[in-house]
Amino acid sequence: MGDSNNQFLSDGELVEMRRSLLDWYRQQGRTLPWRNEPDIYRVWISEIMLQQTQVKTVMPYYERWLERFPTVQALAAADLQDVLKLWEGLGYYARARNLHHASQQMVNEFGGVFPEDLEKILTLKGIGRTTAGGILSSARNLPLSILDGNVKRVLARLVALDVPTNQAIATLWAMSDQLIDPEHPRDFNQAFMDLGATLCTLKNPDCPRCPWQQFCQASQHHTPTDFPRKALKKKVPxxxxxxxxxxxxxxxxxxxxxxxxxxxxxxxxxxxxxxxxxxxxxxxxxxxxxxxxxxxxxxxxxxxxxxxxxxxxxxxxxxxxxxxxxxxxxxxxxxxxxxxxxxxx
Ligand code: SF4
CATH class of the missing domain: 3.90.79.10 (Nucleoside Triphosphate Pyrophosphohydrolase)
Incomplete structure (x- = not known):
């Protein structure tokens, strides 16, 4: 795979992969309430809720949240207790505390407006590179790549990555950067996440229906579920x-x-x-x-x-x-x- 300096796919392969993924997405992509949502605040809330939590669990929380805290200002003015109460049961409570804290940062430092500049976004509590990429590509169609758990799994299978993903983060980012379609970054990232969530699942990847099967080394030469390689787990006390x-x-x-x-x-x-x-x-x-x-x-x-x-x-x-x-x-x-x-x- 690949034909030149650090490019893991040839230009021809990249074009074909983008096209086939977007075709599949137009036919099979999921309909989600935050998809094609222009309000960057709403996209931010969905991105944070979706970290470590499945779509069907997130849905009712997302709806309730927007009813209660429809704007950055409403969230910033809320009592942390009320924020945590609304989050109750969703787990990873640092996410709720960070949302609350970041909304106050926005009010105090950015005039109550969600910043659209990557450097500023990365100063907000709880927002790292992949979340920032997810927000800006989704809400503003900017060509910023993502690397969430689903994307890592698909990439590891595409190249039959022989080490656990946490040992190849820079390589995986470079792959995601190369793959993103500069003309359709929003749809491409959404499609990439859908592929991981619906076809290239952890336990039952559905390779025959996958638009990337012809490019996927794990599917062609190995057992896809052998990838990503597992990191050695510490015993949980x-x-x-x-x-x-x-x-x-x-x-x-x-x-x-x-x-x-x-x-x-x-x-x-x-x-x-x-x-x-x-x-x-x-x-x-x-x-x-x-x-x-x-x-x-x-x-x-x-x-x-x-x-x-x-x-x-x-x-x-x-x-x-x-x-x-x-x-x-x-x-x-x-x-x-x-x-x-x-x-x-
Ligand atoms: S071919 Fe199979 S393993 Fe490869 S990306 Fe598609 S679903 Fe995943």
Whole structure:
């Protein structure tokens, strides 16, 4: 493949690949609410939600978000709590905090307008090169390439890349740069993502229907699912936590908020520790009476798993108001997935 200096495809192959992909896209491309959307704010929201999350999961969140925060200004003025609440269940909460933070950057530094200059966009929190390329190609038809998970997988298969994709990032960017159709960058990038999401899937690539089969080394000489090569996985550790569900005679439970930075920042949870919760609960409420333990809850994050044993405590009527929330009002607070599971335990 390829005929000259660092070009992995010949000019003729590039032309043919662009043409065949765009033909396929015009017939088979997905209809998505943010596609052909000229409002760059909306495109930004969709790009961030689609990171690590599938289209069908994103759809209802996207609609609700735009109803609640229709503009950069509305988002910037919102309370972070409300933003997290709307994001609840979508995972990777840093994305919601970054959207909120970046909207305030736009208001403070760019006059409340989404910047259209690549350098400025890259200063916004949570936006890297591929997201910037996705936004500007989609909303403004600018010829900026992308390299999301779907695109990496297709590229690795096209050239039967013999190392994991994280060891060949510069090469993969160069390939995406070469492939993008300078005359139809919006459609090309959208088509590229669709190809990865619908035909060149992780487990069941549908090569006979793929417009790029004749160019694809993995399909022609190997088993496509052998690519991308897997990076050696570290064993995922398990954290064992005990959470205290403390209630009082006003039908309230005690919850606390995590610090705004870090994992699950800004979300609410029951007091919890690794190991013995007794000291913590006695420090908070010296008269706490242990009632019972509930079924252990399990949850997997990207880099670790947790097991949470919920222990229920009765607290005598307390004067202190802070942290006590009526059970009927708990749904107003954004909780992490694991602590949501405790709520319905
Ligand atoms: S031919 Fe198969 S493996 Fe190759 S890009 Fe198409 S779907 Fe993926």
């Amino acid at each position: 398990t954290k064992r936590l005990v959470a205290a569900i403390a209630y009082n005679s006003r039908n309230e439970v005690f919850i606390q908020q995590r610090p705004e930075t870090g994992l699950l920042g800004g979300l609410w949870e029951f007091p919890n520790v690794e190991g013995n919760i007794e000291a913590t609960i006695k420090r908070l409420f010296p008269d706490a009476i242990y009632k019972k333990s509930l079924a252990t809850v399990f949850h997997a994050y990207t880099h670790f798993k947790i097991e949470v044993e919920p222990r229920v405590y009765r607290i005598k009527l307390v004067e202190q108001k802070e942290g006590w929330v009526a059970i009927a009002d708990l749904h107003n607070y954004p909780f992490s997935k694991a602590h949501l599971k405790l709520l319905i335990n």
